[in-house]
Amino acid sequence: MSRPLLNITQVLRWSIPGGSGLILNYKNKDISHELKSHHVLTYRMADSLAIGSFSNDIKRVIDPEKPLMGQIWNIDHQQYLELVNSPHWLFVDSPRMFHYDIMEFNSHNKWYHILVLHLLFTSYLLSQVTWTNVQWKVAALVLLLGIFSFSLLEYILHRWLFHSENYLFDNKIVRYLHFMLHGIHHMLPVDP
Amino acid sequence: MEYTTCYQSIRKTLSYLSDRLVFPPVLAAIFVFVGYHTIYGLVFPTNRDLRLIYWVGLIYGYICYDMIHYALHHVGKSQGYFGRLQRYHNQHHYSGENAGYGVSSKLWDIIFRTELSKNDPHREKQ
Numbered sequence: 001m002s003r004p005l006l007n008i009t010q011v012l013r014w015s016i017p018g019g020s021g022l023i024l025n026y027k028n029k030d031i032s033h034e035l036k037s038h039h040v041l042t043y044r045m046a047d048s049l050a051i052g053s054f055s056n057d058i059k060r061v062i063d064p065e066k067p068l069m070g071q072i073w074n075i076d077h078q079q080y081l082e083l084v085n086s087p088h089w090l091f092v093d094s095p096r097m098f099h100y101d102i103m104e105f106n107s108h109n110k111w112y113h114i115l116v117l118h119l120l121f122t123s124y125l126l127s128q129v130t131w132t133n134v135q136w137k138v139a140a141l142v143l144l145l146g147i148f149s150f151s152l153l154e155y156i157l158h159r160w161l162f163h164s165e166n167y168l169f170d171n172k173i174v175r176y177l178h179f180m181l182h183g184i185h186h187m188l189p190v191d192p
Numbered sequence: 193m194e195y196t197t198c199y200q201s202i203r204k205t206l207s208y209l210s211d212r213l214v215f216p217p218v219l220a221a222i223f224v225f226v227g228y229h230t231i232y233g234l235v236f237p238t239n240r241d242l243r244l245i246y247w248v249g250l251i252y253g254y255i256c257y258d259m260i261h262y263a264l265h266h267v268g269k270s271q272g273y274f275g276r277l278q279r280y281h282n283q284h285h286y287s288g289e290n291a292g293y294g295v296s297s298k299l300w301d302i303i304f305r306t307e308l309s310k311n312d313p314h315r316e317k318q
Contacts, residue, residue, distance in 0.1 A: 041286070085289060087285065087286065094212070097212075106216050106218050106219075107212055107216060108211045108212060109211060109212070109214050109215075109216055109217065110211050110214075111211075111213070111214050111258070111259065111262045113217075114214045114215070114217060114255075114258060115255060115259060117217050118217075118220075118251055118254070118255050119255070121251065122248045122251050122252065125244050125247060125248050125251075126244070126245075126248055128244055129241045129244050129245060130241055131241075133241050134241045134242065134245070138242070139242075139245050142236075142242050142245045142246050142249065143245055143246075143248060143249040143252070144249065145246060145249060146245070146246045146247065146248060146249015146250040146251075146252065146253060147249045147250070147252050147253040147256070148249075148253070149246075149249070149250060149253065150249070150250050150251075150252075150253025150254055150256075150257065151253060151257075151296060151297060151299065151300065152300060153250075153253075154253075154257050154294070154295060154296060154300075155293050155294055155300035155301070155304070158293035158294075158295070159293040159304075159306065163289055163290060163293065165289070166290075185213075186285065186289060189265065189285045190265060190266075
C-alpha cells in the first residue's frame with residue numbers, strides 16, 4: 001500500500017473491544033505498524049477506509065460502488081484467488097452484485113422467506129404421496145435417510161465444489177459461477 | 193479471545209444488512225429440477241411414494257443447513273454446542289478454508305479427516 005490516508009469516523013461509532021482510544025492516539029500519525037501487529041487481516045481491511053493517499057492513487061481490484069459480477073468477469077485468475085481466499089471490505093454497505101435489476105432482486109432473500117417457501121413445497125410433495133401404500137415406519141426411515149444424505153451432500157459440495165480454488169480452471173465463466181456460488185461468501189462472510 | 197469478540201462486534205454492526213446469506217429460491221428450483229431428473233433412477237426408481245419422501249428429507253436437510261448457517265453468522269456469540277459450531281465455522285472463514293467443510297455438523301469432517309486444528313485463536317475457549 002502507498003501510505004493511504006484513513007478516515008476513521010465510522011470506526012469510532014463502533015463499540016470495539018479495547019476502545020477507540022487507541023486509534024485516537026494515532027490521530028494524524030502513522031498507524032500502519034499497529035494495524036499490522038493487531039491481526040494479519042486488519043491492515044488489508046483498513047484499505048476500505050482510505051479516502052486519499054500521500055503518494056500514489058488508491059488502487060483497488062474491485063470497486064464496491066459498482067456491481068461485483070461484472071468486475072469479477074474482468075479480473076485475472078491470481079487476483080480472483082486472492083480475493084476469495086480472505087475476507088474483504090469490513091467498512092462498506094452491502095454491495096450490488098448484478099447490473100440487471102431482476103438478477104439483483106433475486107440475490108436478496110430473507111431467511112424466513114426461504115423457510116416458508118421450502119416448507120410449502122415439501123408439503124405439496126407430501127400431499128402427492130399415496131399414504132395408504134406406505135408404512136409409517138418405512139416413511140420415517142426414508143425421510144431420515146434424505147436428511148442424512150443432505151448432510152453428506154453438504155460436505156461434498158463444500159469440499160469439492162465450493163472450495164475447488166486449488167484446481168479451478170483459469171476461465172472467466174468458471175470463476176464467475178464459483179464466485180456466485182460460494183466465493184462471494186468468503187469475500188464478504190457477513191453479507192452474502 | 194479478543195479477536196473473536198472484535199469480529200462479533202463487527203458482525204453485529206453489519207448484520208441488519210444481510211439478506212444474501214441464504215440460497216436464492218430461483219436457483220434452488222433449477223437445482224432440484226435437474227437433481228431430481230439426474231438421480232431419478234438411483235433412489236427408489238420403482239416406488240414413487242418413497243422417492244417423494246426421500247426428496248422431502250433432502251429438502252428438510254437443506255432447510256436445516258441453511259437456517260443453521262444463517263444463524264451461525266448472525267446470532268451473537270453463543271455457548272454450548274451451537275457456540276462450538278460457531279467458532280468452528282468462524283475458523284473456516286478466517287483461517288482455514290481448506291478444512292472444516294462441515295457447517296451443520298462436524299461429522300463428515302471427522303470421517304474424512306478434514307477437521308480444523310484446535311490450536312487457533314479463532315476457536316479459543318471461553
